[in-house]
Amino acid sequence: MAELNSKIPKGQLAEKWNNYKAHTNLVNPANKRRLEVIVVGTGLAGASAAASLAELGFKVKNYCYQDSPRRAHSIAAQGGINAAKNYQNDGDSVYRLFYDTIKGGDYRSREANVYRLAEVSNSIIDQCVAQGVPFAREYGGLLDNRSFGGAQVSRTFYARGQTGQQLLLGAYSALSRQVKKGNVELFTRHEMLDVVLVEGRARGIIVRDMISGAIERHAAHAVVLATGGYGNVFFLSTNAMGSNATAVWKAYKRGAFFGNPSFTQIHPTCIPVHGDFQSKLTLMSESLRNDGRIWVPKNKEDAEKIRHGKLQPTQLAEEDRDYYLERRYPAFGNLVPRDVASRAAKERCDAGYGVGETGLAVYLDFSDSINRLGKNVIEARYGNLFQMYEKIVDENPYKTPMMIYPAVHYTMGGLWVDYELMTTVPGLFAIGEANFSDHGANRLGASALMQGLADGYFVLPYTIQNYLSDQIRVPNFSPDLPEFLRTETEAKARLQKLMDVKGNQTVDSFHKRLGHFMWEYVGMGRNAEGLKKAITEIAKLREEFWKDVKIPGELNEINPELEKAGRVADFLELGELMARDALDRKESCGGHFREEYQTPEGEALRDDQNLMFVSAWEFTGENKEPIMNKEPLDYEFVEVKQRNYK
Amino acid sequence: MNLTLKIWRQKNATSKGKFVTYKVNDISPNSSFLEMMDILNESIVLKGEDPVAFDHDCREGICGACSMYINGRPHGPDKAITTCQLHMRRFKDGETIVIEPWRARPFPVLKDLIVDRTSFDKIIQAGGYISVNTGGIPDANAIPIPKVDSDLSMDAASCIGCGACVAACKNASAMLFVSAKVSQFALLPQGKIEAAERVHNMVAEMDRLGFGNCTNTGACEAECPKEISISNIARLNREFLCSKIGAPKVKEETGGF
Numbered sequence: 001m002a003e004l005n006s007k008i009p010k011g012q013l014a015e016k017w018n019n020y021k022a023h024t025n026l027v028n029p030a031n032k033r034r035l036e037v038i039v040v041g042t043g044l045a046g047a048s049a050a051a052s053l054a055e056l057g058f059k060v061k062n063y064c065y066q067d068s069p070r071r072a073h074s075i076a077a078q079g080g081i082n083a084a085k086n087y088q089n090d091g092d093s094v095y096r097l098f099y100d101t102i103k104g105g106d107y108r109s110r111e112a113n114v115y116r117l118a119e120v121s122n123s124i125i126d127q128c129v130a131q132g133v134p135f136a137r138e139y140g141g142l143l144d145n146r147s148f149g150g151a152q153v154s155r156t157f158y159a160r161g162q163t164g165q166q167l168l169l170g171a172y173s174a175l176s177r178q179v180k181k182g183n184v185e186l187f188t189r190h191e192m193l194d195v196v197l198v199e200g201r202a203r204g205i206i207v208r209d210m211i212s213g214a215i216e217r218h219a220a221h222a223v224v225l226a227t228g229g230y231g232n233v234f235f236l237s238t239n240a241m242g243s244n245a246t247a248v249w250k251a252y253k254r255g256a257f258f259g260n261p262s263f264t265q266i267h268p269t270c271i272p273v274h275g276d277f278q279s280k281l282t283l284m285s286e287s288l289r290n291d292g293r294i295w296v297p298k299n300k301e302d303a304e305k306i307r308h309g310k311l312q313p314t315q316l317a318e319e320d321r322d323y324y325l326e327r328r329y330p331a332f333g334n335l336v337p338r339d340v341a342s343r344a345a346k347e348r349c350d351a352g353y354g355v356g357e358t359g360l361a362v363y364l365d366f367s368d369s370i371n372r373l374g375k376n377v378i379e380a381r382y383g384n385l386f387q388m389y390e391k392i393v394d395e396n397p398y399k400t401p402m403m404i405y406p407a408v409h410y411t412m413g414g415l416w417v418d419y420e421l422m423t424t425v426p427g428l429f430a431i432g433e434a435n436f437s438d439h440g441a442n443r444l445g446a447s448a449l450m451q452g453l454a455d456g457y458f459v460l461p462y463t464i465q466n467y468l469s470d471q472i473r474v475p476n477f478s479p480d481l482p483e484f485l486r487t488e489t490e491a492k493a494r495l496q497k498l499m500d501v502k503g504n505q506t507v508d509s510f511h512k513r514l515g516h517f518m519w520e521y522v523g524m525g526r527n528a529e530g531l532k533k534a535i536t537e538i539a540k541l542r543e544e545f546w547k548d549v550k551i552p553g554e555l556n557e558i559n560p561e562l563e564k565a566g567r568v569a570d571f572l573e574l575g576e577l578m579a580r581d582a583l584d585r586k587e588s589c590g591g592h593f594r595e596e597y598q599t600p601e602g603e604a605l606r607d608d609q610n611l612m613f614v615s616a617w618e619f620t621g622e623n624k625e626p627i628m629n630k631e632p633l634d635y636e637f638v639e640v641k642q643r644n645y646k
Numbered sequence: 647m648n649l650t651l652k653i654w655r656q657k658n659a660t661s662k663g664k665f666v667t668y669k670v671n672d673i674s675p676n677s678s679f680l681e682m683m684d685i686l687n688e689s690i691v692l693k694g695e696d697p698v699a700f701d702h703d704c705r706e707g708i709c710g711a712c713s714m715y716i717n718g719r720p721h722g723p724d725k726a727i728t729t730c731q732l733h734m735r736r737f738k739d740g741e742t743i744v745i746e747p748w749r750a751r752p753f754p755v756l757k758d759l760i761v762d763r764t765s766f767d768k769i770i771q772a773g774g775y776i777s778v779n780t781g782g783i784p785d786a787n788a789i790p791i792p793k794v795d796s797d798l799s800m801d802a803a804s805c806i807g808c809g810a811c812v813a814a815c816k817n818a819s820a821m822l823f824v825s826a827k828v829s830q831f832a833l834l835p836q837g838k839i840e841a842a843e844r845v846h847n848m849v850a851e852m853d854r855l856g857f858g859n860c861t862n863t864g865a866c867e868a869e870c871p872k873e874i875s876i877s878n879i880a881r882l883n884r885e886f887l888c889s890k891i892g893a894p895k896v897k898e899e900t901g902g903f
Contacts, residue, residue: 052779055779055780066709067711067763068763068766068767068807069767070710070770070807071704071710071711072709073704073709075704075709075806076704076706076709085786085787087787123781123783125786126784127781127783128786129786130776131775131776131778131836132775132799132831133803134796134799134803134834135796137790137791137793138793139793140790141790141792142787143786159800159803162708162804165708165804166800166803172770173775173776176767176771177771177775177777179767180771186767188764188767238706240703241703274676277674277677277681278677278681279681279684279705280706282705283706387726388731391727394733394735458781506688506691508684508688550691550692552691552694552695553696557657557757558757560699561691561697
């Protein structure tokens with residue numbers, strides 16, 4: 001088993017990051033100009049990192065599979081971004097944001113990382129405002145905040161229901177400025193196929209130009225992966241259609257450990273599935289839980305009538321409704337963390353109280369708030385979300401309560417990184433959702449944007465210098481080195497192998513079947529039997545895929561089916577690792593709920609004695625069992641207890 | 647629903663395209679337009695032919711990737727939505743639907759319904775930013791901004807860069823797109839410092855890339871999925887004029903500022 005060094009600085013919690021910054025090695029301006037950094041991905045983490053590194057003077061190459069960096073899926077985040085500004089005078093502080101995040105993550109994240117995240121959160125808001133991000137404001141001209149799940153303060157900054165869009169466009173504008181200056185070279189419609197190691201260090205990547213189909217070799221002194229999460233392993237998720245795990249998966253196979261792969265976030269408020277032709281799920285922002293009340297009918301008979309269209313939800317008397325979150329969790333009510341809200345919805349639906357045609361939906365009702373505040377206030381707060389809902393479901397949520405159901409949304413797991421955000425491969429960094437770092441077993445709402453931008457603007461630009469400082473004598477790499485040629489040949493061979501299968505089933509049909517296994521056995525409720533079944537079924541499906549997948553077209557042209565096939569091939573391997581990790585973790589924590597381990601009230605039951613660690617999986621070869629390494633989590637400053645939102 | 651689709655097929659940027667007719671059957675009215683396209687593509691792939699290539703990603707109306715010209719209108723018949731938000735219940739059983747890519751010289755077709763919109767990125771690179779580096783920033787509440795200005799700025803900032811405005815315009819003008827970014831910053835105190843350089847450089851880049859002139863037909867506003875107001879174009883014109891009159895400091899090739 002490998003020794004994992006998390007490189008957490010010594011000292012008091014509040015001093016660790018300052019100490020680190022004070023003592024880390026830096027690269028002088030003249031040397032920065034000679035050092036090249038590859039950043040893959042242009043979302044919040046990737047764009048902010050590429051821009052910030054270029055501003056410092058490094059030569060940056062930035063890649064995305066979309067036609068423009070502005071389309072990375074961070075753009076779809078709706079609700080907001082947390083920061084410990086305490087502008088509302090409601091008792092917030094860096095410590096409280098840190099504490100809420102650690103607790104929300106169910107004590108499965110690193111104290112030092114999370115504290116640093118809370119510390120830099122305030123700078124993010126300053127930075128974004130300076131870039132011209134139009135956050136919501138009060139009439140006095142100062143910034144407005146709203147509350148989010150898992151917190152008792154209002155610390156969430158927002159730009160209507162389009163916060164992710166505005167933050168990403170801020171980072172994109174900073175990136176565009178550096179492109180113009182010639183400090184960033186941009187490669188759009190380029191997909192990373194593999195990472196290249198030279199003498200054990202990450203020195204470049206292999207990419208496919210998605211227009212010409214050409215396979216290219218790109219070299220640099222360090223490689224940063226900001227390629228997002230792997231929620232699309234479930235086929236249906238709130239991720240973009242193109243979101244994929246190929247970059248992180250290839251990194252894993254080249255020696256980077258994969259941290260907590262089973263930790264997946266199922267978001268409680270999504271528009272329910274309505275048909276098997278469905279291609280993706282749409283999120284309704286968590287911010288809606290500020291003013292919406294979640295309920296199902298109190299009686300099964302009423303639920304049944306509603307499902308058959310014989311009863312309208314608005315006809316149901318107040319005393320016949322079960323506001324189950326308010327009932328079970330009076331202290332946090334509708335604003336419990338996501339994992340808790342999702343499981344509670346599943347519990348009610350499984351027990352036969354669900355609504356909608358399928359019975360897999362609960363109500364999110366705004367009638368109280370509309371009566372209290374007026375329709376115009378609700379419209380100002382959530383207008384675009386209500387419009388989006390109406391477009392998809394064809395019902396007016398101002399009149400009939402919204403129907404929602406949990407859906408896969410975010411992956412807390414990702415490449416294992418140390419405090420410097422470096423993976424176990426020297427010179428290979430992972431930032432944003434692509435790493436496992438800050439959210440433990442469950443992420444709080446409005447914290448993904450915070451982490452992506454923290455990593456890109458304020459953490460990586462410091463920590464990568466500590467690595468690059470001893471690289472200043474290393475000349476620029478030639479992409480013609482044998483290591484590059486060899487990796488390129490392997491990438492080409494794999495694509496050719498996919499094309500040569502010439503089977504009978506489409507890529508999507510495999511992806512849907514994989515998604516079904518994942519949702520059924522590695523989804524919201526997991527048990528040993530189901531997970532074992534998932535492992536064997538996924539292995540069989542993978543075998544079938546490589547025998548029978550059908551990909552039309554050619555290698556050297558725009559070929560969306562080929563792109564999808566490469567991604568699904570990786571999902572078919574990653575899905576198995578997720579199931580293994582979930583099987584191994586014999587406890588329930590955060591988004592990982594093992595049915596065998598729960599309290600009599602149905603709450604998650606952790607095993608802190610034995611399982612307070614990060615699982616870091618090590619690839620050992622094709623068709624060989626991976627090794628699980630453990631990074632123990634020490635809670636030096638926080639008292640670990642069972643989460644209580646009652 | 648059963649539908650007839652007439653779709654623009656073009657192998658690559660250099661080849662000549664043509665319309666090809668397809669039939670799709672048993673489409674649920676609740677499926678989205680792109681899900682209908684998925685079903686079509688699935689059937690094409692099973693026949694061993696090349697499926698219709700189109701841009702799409704988030705499928706929730708915010709990334710700006712999807713870009714279909716449906717029955718003569720960018721993003722189809724509904725107001726204020728993108729193609730991915732369009733649902734089949736909007737069409738009639740038995741209807742014939744014509745699907746084309748964006749048609750504009752600065753957006754060359756790459757394949758089928760996919761066009762190259764990197765010209766939009768180039769316009770932003772020419773000046774669509776406030777020149778601040780990371781770090782060393784004063785507190786976010788140091789400069790109060792009137793809510794009304796901030797809200798107007800947000801209205802303009804909602805642009806998703808899809809290019810429907812250009813596709814809708816008979817001149818292939820990018821004025822709505824450029825004006826949205828110019829307005830977002832012109833309305834904020836942070837953006838005023840470089841306002842003159844910004845508008846000058848962005849307009850110059852827009853012209854250089856071959857986008858047409860604005861003749862105030864308003865087609866862009868009518869088709870914009872985010873309902874960006876044409877009043878932003880008026881603001882752009884004003885900013886542009888002021889940059890010529892009031893601020894002679896505009897440097898030509900600044901290489902970013």
